[in-house]
Amino acid sequence: MPDLSINFAGIKSPNPFWLASAPPTNSGYQVMKAFDAGWGGAVWKTLGVPVVNVSSRYGGVNYRDKRLVGFNNIELISDRPLSHNLREIEEVKKRFPNHAVIASLMVQSRQEWHDIVRQSQDAGADGFELNFGCPHGMCERGMGSAVGQEPKVLQMIVEWVMEVAQKPVIVKLTPNISDITEPAMAARRGGADAISLINTIQSIVGVDLDKFAPYPIVDGKGTNGGYCGPAVKPIALNMVKNCAQHPDIKLPISGIGGIENWRDAVEHILLGASSVQVCTAAMHFGFGIIREMTSGLEQYMVEKGFNTINDMVGKALPNVLHWEDLNMKYKVTANINEDKCIGCQLCYTACEDGAHQAIKLNAGTRVPEIIEENCVGCNLCSLVCPVEQCITMEQTDSGTQHLTWKERTEAGDIPTKFEDEKAGGRHHWVPEPAAALGKERHKTLPGKARLYSGETQVPAQAEA
Amino acid sequence: MAEFSTPTTEQQFAENFAQLKPVMNRTEALYESSRCLFCFDAPCIKACPSGIDIPQFIRQINSGNDTGAARTIYEANYFGNACGKVCPTEVLCEGACVYNLQEVKPIEIGRLQSYATTKAINSGKHLFGSGADNGKKVAVIGAGPAGISAACELRALGYGVDVFEAKAQPSGLTVYGVAPYKITNEETLAEMAYLQAQFGYNVHFNSAISSRAELKKLEEKYDAIFLGIGLGKTNELGLPGEDKINCTGAVEFIAELRQHHHEVAVGRKVIVLGGGNTAMDAASESSRLGAETVLLAYRRAKEEMGAYEFEYDLAKGVGVRGLFNVAPVEITGNGYVAGVKFIRTETKDGKVQEIAGSEFVEPCDMVIKATGQAKQTEFLSLIPGLKLDGKGRILANAHTGQTSNPKYFASGDAWNGGAEVVNAAAEAKLTARGIHAYLSK
Ligand SMILES: Cc1cc2nc3c(=O)[nH]c(=O)nc-3n(C[C@H](O)[C@H](O)[C@H](O)COP(=O)(O)OP(=O)(O)OC[C@H]3O[C@@H](n4cnc5c(N)ncnc54)[C@H](O)[C@@H]3O)c2cc1C
Ligand SMILES: Cc1cc2nc3c(=O)[nH]c(=O)nc-3n(C[C@H](O)[C@H](O)[C@H](O)COP(=O)(O)O)c2cc1C
Ligand code: SF4
Ligand code: SF4
Ligand code: SF4
Numbered sequence: 001m002p003d004l005s006i007n008f009a010g011i012k013s014p015n016p017f018w019l020a021s022a023p024p025t026n027s028g029y030q031v032m033k034a035f036d037a038g039w040g041g042a043v044w045k046t047l048g049v050p051v052v053n054v055s056s057r058y059g060g061v062n063y064r065d066k067r068l069v070g071f072n073n074i075e076l077i078s079d080r081p082l083s084h085n086l087r088e089i090e091e092v093k094k095r096f097p098n099h100a101v102i103a104s105l106m107v108q109s110r111q112e113w114h115d116i117v118r119q120s121q122d123a124g125a126d127g128f129e130l131n132f133g134c135p136h137g138m139c140e141r142g143m144g145s146a147v148g149q150e151p152k153v154l155q156m157i158v159e160w161v162m163e164v165a166q167k168p169v170i171v172k173l174t175p176n177i178s179d180i181t182e183p184a185m186a187a188r189r190g191g192a193d194a195i196s197l198i199n200t201i202q203s204i205v206g207v208d209l210d211k212f213a214p215y216p217i218v219d220g221k222g223t224n225g226g227y228c229g230p231a232v233k234p235i236a237l238n239m240v241k242n243c244a245q246h247p248d249i250k251l252p253i254s255g256i257g258g259i260e261n262w263r264d265a266v267e268h269i270l271l272g273a274s275s276v277q278v279c280t281a282a283m284h285f286g287f288g289i290i291r292e293m294t295s296g297l298e299q300y301m302v303e304k305g306f307n308t309i310n311d312m313v314g315k316a317l318p319n320v321l322h323w324e325d326l327n328m329k330y331k332v333t334a335n336i337n338e339d340k341c342i343g344c345q346l347c348y349t350a351c352e353d354g355a356h357q358a359i360k361l362n363a364g365t366r367v368p369e370i371i372e373e374n375c376v377g378c379n380l381c382s383l384v385c386p387v388e389q390c391i392t393m394e395q396t397d398s399g400t401q402h403l404t405w406k407e408r409t410e411a412g413d414i415p416t417k418f419e420d421e422k423a424g425g426r427h428h429w430v431p432e433p434a435a436a437l438g439k440e441r442h443k444t445l446p447g448k449a450r451l452y453s454g455e456t457q458v459p460a461q462a463e464a
Numbered sequence: 465m466a467e468f469s470t471p472t473t474e475q476q477f478a479e480n481f482a483q484l485k486p487v488m489n490r491t492e493a494l495y496e497s498s499r500c501l502f503c504f505d506a507p508c509i510k511a512c513p514s515g516i517d518i519p520q521f522i523r524q525i526n527s528g529n530d531t532g533a534a535r536t537i538y539e540a541n542y543f544g545n546a547c548g549k550v551c552p553t554e555v556l557c558e559g560a561c562v563y564n565l566q567e568v569k570p571i572e573i574g575r576l577q578s579y580a581t582t583k584a585i586n587s588g589k590h591l592f593g594s595g596a597d598n599g600k601k602v603a604v605i606g607a608g609p610a611g612i613s614a615a616c617e618l619r620a621l622g623y624g625v626d627v628f629e630a631k632a633q634p635s636g637l638t639v640y641g642v643a644p645y646k647i648t649n650e651e652t653l654a655e656m657a658y659l660q661a662q663f664g665y666n667v668h669f670n671s672a673i674s675s676r677a678e679l680k681k682l683e684e685k686y687d688a689i690f691l692g693i694g695l696g697k698t699n700e701l702g703l704p705g706e707d708k709i710n711c712t713g714a715v716e717f718i719a720e721l722r723q724h725h726h727e728v729a730v731g732r733k734v735i736v737l738g739g740g741n742t743a744m745d746a747a748s749e750s751s752r753l754g755a756e757t758v759l760l761a762y763r764r765a766k767e768e769m770g771a772y773e774f775e776y777d778l779a780k781g782v783g784v785r786g787l788f789n790v791a792p793v794e795i796t797g798n799g800y801v802a803g804v805k806f807i808r809t810e811t812k813d814g815k816v817q818e819i820a821g822s823e824f825v826e827p828c829d830m831v832i833k834a835t836g837q838a839k840q841t842e843f844l845s846l847i848p849g850l851k852l853d854g855k856g857r858i859l860a861n862a863h864t865g866q867t868s869n870p871k872y873f874a875s876g877d878a879w880n881g882g883a884e885v886v887n888a889a890a891e892a893k894l895t896a897r898g899i900h901a902y903l904s905k
Contacts, residue, residue, distance in 0.1 A: 064526060065498035342565040345504035366507065366562075386501050387566060447540025448515040448890055 002301035003308050004294065006040070008275045009194035009252045010168040011127045013100035015040035016309050017265065017293055020256050020277035021104035021129060021172075024287070026078065028088025032095060037287040038294060041100030043196075043277060044089060046077035046131045047116060048106040048143070053079050059205040059215030061231060070231035071280045072205040074216060074223055076137045077106055082116075086123040093124035102170065106131040106143050110160045117164050127167045130158065130192075132183070133174035133199025135226045145199070148174035151186035158190025168193040170254060173239075175232075176202050180239040181246045188249055195243060196254035196277065198236045200226025229280035233258025237271055241320055244272025260289070262296025270316035274309065328408070329401035332377040332393040334358070334370045340390040341367045347381035347391060355380045357431060372396075374429055467783035470754030471726040480752040481644040484778075485549050488572075488579040497526040500571050503562055508573060511560035513883075514541035514890035518557060518573055525580055534584035535591045537577055542613045543889040545585060545655040546638050548578030549647040551886050552741075554774045582651075585658045592662045595622035600903055603628065603686040604665075605673050608636020609888035610876025611692030612656065615665040617896030618690075623903075625665035626686075630672035634660075636694055637877075638885055640719040643745045645752070649722060676846045683871060688899045691844075691858065691867070691874040692892060695837035695882055701737070705795030706833075714738070714746040714834035721749055728753065731830025735759045735804050736784075737792055738834030739769035744776055746832045747784040759826065761787045763809055763816055787826070791818060795831055803827040837882060847872055857881045865895025866902060873899050 004015040018041035019025050019034055026045040034042060053076055061070030078085060093101055103120035105128055107113055117128060132154055134144030147153050154171070161169055171187035173180060175198040184195050202224050204214045214222035236257025243249050255273025259265050260281035268276050281289055306312045336347070343366025351359040358374035359381060370381075382391040408414050415423035442450050471477040488496065500522040508518045517536055524533035537544035553559070553574040561570030584591060602618050604611045607629035615625045633639050634656040639649055660667065673679060682689055698713025700706065710731060721728045730753040736746050739762035751758045760779065762769055766788050769776065780786075790806040797803065808822035839856030851859045851868040858867055858874040865873040875895045876888035 065495045342562040343503075343507065344501045344562045346501060349504040361505075443517075446517070446536070448894060450509070450515055450517070 002298055002306060004040075004298065004301075006275055006309050008100075008168075008254065009127070009170065011041070011100050011102065012098070013040035013275070014098060015294055015297075016269070016275045017041070017290060018043055018100060018102070018254070018275055018277045019282055020279040021046050021102075021131065022279040022283070023075070024279065024282045026080070028092050031088075031092050031101070034282075034287045034290075035092070035096045035099050038290040039099075039287065041102065041126075041275070042092075043102040043104050043129050044078075044085065044125075045080075046104040046106050046134070047082055047085050047120065048077050048131075049108070049112075049141075051076040051079050051137075054218050056216045056218045059225060061205050061229075068229055068280065068284050070203075070205060070227060071229035071283070072200070072203050072215075072225035072227045074136050074218075074225040077104075077131070077134065082119070086119055089120065089123040089125055093126075100126050102127045102129050104129040104131050104172070105161075106134070106138060108141075108143060113157060113160045114164050117161055121164075121166055125167060127170060127193075128161065128165060129170040129172050129196060130161060131172050131199070132157075133172050135174060135176050135200055135202045136224060145174040145176050145202075148172075148183055148199070149177050151182050154183050155186040155190040158187055158192050162191040170194040170196050172199055172256075173197040174199045175235060175239055175257075180242050181249060184243045184246065184249045184251070188251055192251065194252040194254060195249070196256055197239055197243065198232070198257045200228045201232055201235065203227035228257065229284075230258045230260055230264075233264055233267075237267060240268055240273055241271045241317065244314055244317055245320065260284075262293045262300065265293060265297060266300055266312070269309065269312055270314070271320070272314040272317060274313045324406040324409070325404050327402050327404060329397055329403050331395070331397040332379075333372055333375045333396045334377070334379075334381050335392050335394045336368065336370060337390050337392065338367050340387050342387055342390075343367060344386060346384045346386065350380050350384045356428070376428070468752050468754050470730075471752075474725060477644075477726040480754075481749075483549075483648070484645050485572075485575050485578065487582050488575050493525055493530075493576060493579045496572050496576055497522045499563075500526070501562065507560040507562060508557040508571075512540075512557045513886045514547070514893070516540040516544070516557075516577070521580060522571065522573070522576055525576060530580050530583045531589055531591070533576075533580035534589065537581055538584075538591060540893075541886065541889050542616045542659055542893065543609050543638070543655070543885055545578055545581035546609075546635070546647060546652060547886045547889065548574045548576070548581065549651065550638065550642045551884060552772055552774070555772055556886070581655070585654050588658070588661070590662065592616075592620060594619040594664050597624070598622035600624070600687045601626070601685065602688045602690060602899060603682045604690040604692060605682075606636065606692035606694060606876075606878075607631075607634040607667055607669075608692050608694050608876060609638060609885045610694070610878070610892040611636070611690065612659060613889040613892035614690045614692060614873075614875065614896045614899075616659055616663045617893045618899065619663035619665050621896065621900045623687075623900075625663075627665055627667040628671045628673050628682075629667060629669050632669050634667055634669075636692075636888075640722055641715060641742075642722075642885070643718070643749060644722060644725070645748075674843065679846055687871075687903055689872050690865075690892075690895065690899065691872055691878055692876050692888070693840055693843065694877040694888075696840045697838055698833055699836045699838050701792065701833060701835055703792055703794055705797065705801075708795050708797050708801045708831075709799060710801040710829060711795050711831040712833070714742045714832050715837055717746060717832055718742075718749065721753075726753075730755045731801075731828065732756045733759075733828040734830045734832060735761055735826060735828045736832045736834055737761050737804075738836075739764065739771060740834060740836070741771045741775050742836075743834035744771045744779045744784075746834050748779045748782050750830075750832065751779075751782040751784055755830075758784045759787050759828070760784055761790050761792065761804070761806065761826070763789070763791045764811055765789055768811070791816070793823065796825055801829055801831050804831060837877075840878065844878075855881060860895075861898065863894065864898025864901065865891065866898055870902070873902075 006016045021043040025042045031042045057075045059072045060068045063069045103125040132148035138144035139146035171192045206215045253273045254275045255268030256277040259278045265276045348359045348368040358371045359368045385391040468480045502519045506519045521533040521536040557573045558570040563570045601624040604627040639652045734750040734755045747760045789809045794805040803825045805825045808819045849869040858879045860867045860874045875891035
């Protein structure tokens with residue numbers, strides 16, 4: 001059996017799955033329940049200054065029948081009294097000495113930071129997470145993302161915290177910034193032990209078409225909120241990767257953003273995270289999802305021969321390059337598996353209207369055909385095909401040549417004019433513009449009218 | 465033991481005849497519409513005799529535009545709601561859905577269609593209206609799917625339309641023939657009321673056109689006459705004993721059933737003669753009315769039945785048993801039906817042959833003849849110059865519906881010989897366009 005336990009910048013936990021600082025970690029009751037269910041750690045709902053929340057706090061993005069592929073909130077940090085939170089942290093730590101309890105903190109002045117760090121230390125917290133991420137409500141008061149977006153202020157506050165902290169300090173970064181490595185570097189300069197990312201992304205998840213107001217609606221009005229859930233994973237992964245690949249940051253990373261199952265967690269880990277945090281998925285499905293996450297992770301590690309989480313941290317990083325370092329000699333071509341094809345022709349219309357007119361239809365069959373010379377290997381058809389493994393992208397180059405844009409640039413082998421033979425797309429066939437006319441018009445007709453052409457009506461047979 | 469106990473109240477009737485395709489709620493419609501792939505040049509559209517743009521209306525449901533979905537459906541088929549419930553979707557749109565090729569359940573197109581149109585009907589949403597009055601008038605004979613569809617389209621084109629219907633209710637066999645577990649009378653009539661409110665044609669009920677004099681009046685008063693008269697009574701078998709009490713035609717039996725529900729009595733042991741869809745319906749219905757045994761007797765082998773496989777499965781599912789390769793020779797009994805004398809048959813070179821000396825009597829107390837509907841040849845002979853084909857079907861141009869008497873146009877069962885509601889609706893819409901082209905010349 002692989003060992004799932006981790007030591008994250010000095011914080012130990014039985015597995016890498018932590019609950020992110022958010023409503024699921026709002027109370028000792030919830031955290032104990034989560035640990036009982038199998039979670040390895042919890043970052044307590046952010047402690048700090050007194051706040052007041054509004055009613056109507058969350059908005060969701062649904063895709064067709066899938067609920068909450070994206071989620072947003074306009075909630076603030078913990079609105080429970082600090083003393084209650086501290087007492088419950090102490091209680092949880094007594095019951096679960098081997099689980100990680102991290103105090104998430106957000107205050108303003110140096111003195112306040114010193115006080116709250118000391119208090120949570122005394123309560124038994126295993127570490128701190130400085131919330132420089134919240135993109136609404138707190139930033140207006142000079143906290144949260146207002147700090148995360150100012151590397152200098154961020155560094156100063158980290159320094160204040162380091163003056164009194166005796167436990168590891170994690171800095172939680174906001175993604176509402178153009179280069180995530182800048183605040184990460186500031187955290188490093190300030191002496192932080194680790195970083196966690198991402199916090200929520202500033203967003204409007206939707207507009208009520210009748211009330212003309214953004215969700216969530218508070219008395220007819222709304223405001224921008226923080227976006228999270230499955231939809232933000234790609235953004236989180238890229239930012240995790242940027243921090244992990246940066247030569248100078250060199251801090252352990254707690255990956256957050258869109259993690260719902262073991263697969264999402266492994267992706268974060270392969271790109272450099274050594275612990276992962278979950279919020280939306282726990283809010284959507286409850287703490288029970290941890291069983292699938294741990295068992296899936298374990299299974300994967302067994303299959304890949306990884307003994308510890310550390311064995312896999314950053315495994316994909318060497319394969320994430322800059323565009324200019326990709327092999328331009330590599331070529332794939334779409335291939336339709338006729339036996340699997342169900343004839344929906346989504347690939348045809350996708351390539352025809354959205355790509356390179358490299359798929360054609362033939363009379364007498366609904367199985368489309370790839371025009372190999374025209375296929376640029378963009379993958380679109382294989383992405384829209386509803387049948388698993390029906391369209392595969394097959395390698396068609398010899399696999400022996402390797403040439404990158406960078407190498408070509410260095411060798412002076414790049415096109416500088418469109419007439420240049422070396423320029424891309426030169427010999428790629430595209431139909432005459434006017435050939436498009438009339439192709440789709442019949443579809444605007446109602447009912448039978450669209451079938452007129454070439455269709456004769458045969459009287460049905462009388463009943464026996 | 466009977467599968468069903470005899471219903472004695474409207475509620476028990478509704479339970480025995482529970483809807484096969486109940487109307488979806490919004491959640492189910494959202495989930496089901498989400499599965500549609502939005503195929504290019506979708507095969508389901510091609511398989512729909514009325515050519516409804518199925519992926520379009522499913523997408524409209526999915527994006528919360530149920531009204532737009534209803535419009536898409538009605539633009540192609542005025543019986544959109546009824547069709548969603550009564551169409552043999554298994555062999556039409558749903559049978560063509562690409563999911564079948566993946567052995568995944570096809571999209572429930574019919575139920576989605578009823579969902580959107582039911583919403584429009586219940587809300588009374590005004591989707592269509594009559595066109596600007598063009599001063600011309602058309603008489604429509606028969607308020608069935610063909611007649612009503614023609615009336616709607618003609619009104620949209622600006623014609624004055626009077627519909628003459630022999631019976632007391634509109635929709636033809638939709639309310640007098642289709643099995644009660646496919647659609648309720650309320651649903652059928654709600655769509656009829658909705659259409660009439662939208663298009664404003666006149667319907668004269670209990671107004672059979674049956675004489676040359678009446679036809680002549682119509683010819684004088686109207687610019688064109690549309691024949692949507694459907695088919696007639698159940699064919700006579702010409703067997704001894706056919707006049708015995710409790711020997712009835714399927715169409716007549718079902719019409720009673722649709723109107724009087726649990727008040728219709730069925731025998732304890734019923735024999736249904738025939739192998740078409742109507743036979744399957746009559747057998748299923750007898751069983752649901754509480755008959756102890758229902759035998760389906762067919763002259764040929766099981767595989768040769770004209771009925772759709774799913775209709776036979778439906779009948780089997782409610783306890784109906786099949787008796788194949790038997791031909792009825794006599795209805796026995798003394799005043800009342802007491803049995804059917806059969807002779808066994810075999811099929812040789814495609815021909816049914818009786819096996820001499822193989823007669824036997826199967827006792828029963830009710831016989832339902834589902835041996836096809838007669839054509840209305842007698843009535844049609846009153847129309848000068850109107851030609852019929854060898855099977856008694858009106859001959860008419862497939863695109864315009866114009867008959868050999870240029871003033872008369874025809875669609876539906878009377879023209880196609882007996883198909884489905886959807887065929888009648890689609891043909892009549894086309895024919896209305898044919899009338900328009902003729903009268904605009
Ligand atoms: C038992 C049975 C079950 C069926 N089940 C289904 C099913 O599940 N699904 C499906 O899609 N189809 C089903 N059908 C077929 C479907 O009902 C018909 O194809 C469809 O109703 C044909 O429409 P129509 O307008 O041509 O004729 P009809 O529906 O027969 O309408 C003709 C109308 O004209 C009236 N009429 C006739 N002569 C005159 C006259 N001289 N003067 C005035 N009025 C006249 C009649 O009273 C009737 O109202 C079934 C048919 C039967 C018999
Ligand atoms: C309702 C809500 C409240 C949150 N409150 C806090 C908070 O108090 N402190 C904090 O650092 N992050 C807070 N977050 C951000 C989460 O900790 C986490 O960074 C973010 O939701 C991304 O993870 P996910 O995709 O798993 O939800 C909150 C998120 C939500 C949805
Ligand atoms: S890979 Fe791209 S270009 Fe090639 S066939 Fe598919 S969609 Fe067209
Ligand atoms: S998308 Fe896939 S299943 Fe659909 S037609 Fe293309 S290859 Fe066939
Ligand atoms: S064939 Fe099926 S999946 Fe494709 S558009 Fe029609 S209903 Fe949708």
